[in-house]
Amino acid sequence: MNDILKLIANCVENGKIDRNTPYPPGMKGQDGADELTRLALDSGIKPEQILDGALVPAMAVVGDKFSRKEIYVPQMLMSAKAMNGAMKHLKPYFSTGETKRKGKVIIGTVAGDLHDIGKNLVAMMIEGGGWEVIDLGVDVSSEKFLKTIDENPGAFIGLSALLTTTMENMKKTVAAIREKHSGLKILVGGAPVTKEYCERIGADFYSPDPQGAVNYLKQFAE
């Protein structure tokens, strides 16, 4: 790996956003993911090299550490912030189409449910995996999911629910999507959701942690 890509990856893994970030103490005063990404682009490194050679592997390390309970939610969120510091420099290339991402994922918390932390974690890990994420927020109706699917054909769908009461709405949303788009892949998650429930409602994939979703999506990367 190119040295600067290694440095960017290290910043993301350790949550070093920019020069002003005082953590980790050993990197105080040094450039962070923000400045290093700018520097890498200015020195001619292509955006996709930064994405695939630094950000995606760094977030994969973070996701795996979280799955193994070596780090916790706050550290994941620090890494996400550092990743965003790098990503802001790449986004113009995504919007012009000069750099392509792996596909689109539409994500949201189902109708009646206002919990968003778990959904946000998954959204940010999927984005860190190189995908474009369309986050519909919380309390998302089946109709809103369907409308967004129509606007983004072929996108993958992620549904979150945190309550046993709103799991029923997850089932309704899966049924509504299946009725119009039988071939779309639907991922589900949330505290009360299980693999068995996923199978029972006709969704395609359940993961107890965000990295599981990223790993599942890899096989479909464009």
Added chain:
Amino acid sequence: MNDSTFKFEFSDLNLDVRQIEMVMGYREGESHEAISDLIAGALIDAESFCELKAEYRIFSGIEFNPSEKSVKIAGLEFSLKKIVFGQLRKSESMAVFLSTAGEKIGEMSRKAMKDGDLLQGYIYDVIGSEAADGASALMQEKLKMAAEMEGLRITNRYSPGYCDWNVDEQHKLFHLMKDNFCGITVNSSALMSPEKSVSGFIGIGREVRFNKYTCGLCDMKDCIYRKIR
């Protein structure tokens, strides 16, 4: 014993950085300097964001149905399921309670997340949950003292959504409370507003007991409270 309403100060909770870290999953001896600093700052913010209130109503004449594992309170039947029923069944009366950390801590969490600072939003969210739970604990202490004055004991707190007790039963619980009790409402999905609120039952009687550790009763193996308490 009479129905009672309480207001508490945030400082009454004695929340500290270590307690919040443990709820976030950090084990004994584990911490992260950056996270500890952010939590310390958020705890100072929370002092002005949190408005801690709690109330309980006492219901006597309650009827337990062992075959259904349910209890009837003021004509409403609650299907407690095995674990909660087992802990409450010797109660002679029931304290039905609500507590809240208020609206603002949840608003601050949502605002931080909306502004892209997921970490700050998450920290406020965890502090809000602990503050609401802490208000319940302080209310429970008051109830315990009132019960002891009458030679009675109390059980632990039990809330819909835990130990197999269906969270949907929260709607019935709210029917037992006075309108706008603590300013807390419940929506059709059984979500309370303010979101940082707790509802539940505490049993009262001569034969009931308080268990210091209740996690062994529950089958939620991944629950964060099992790991930290």
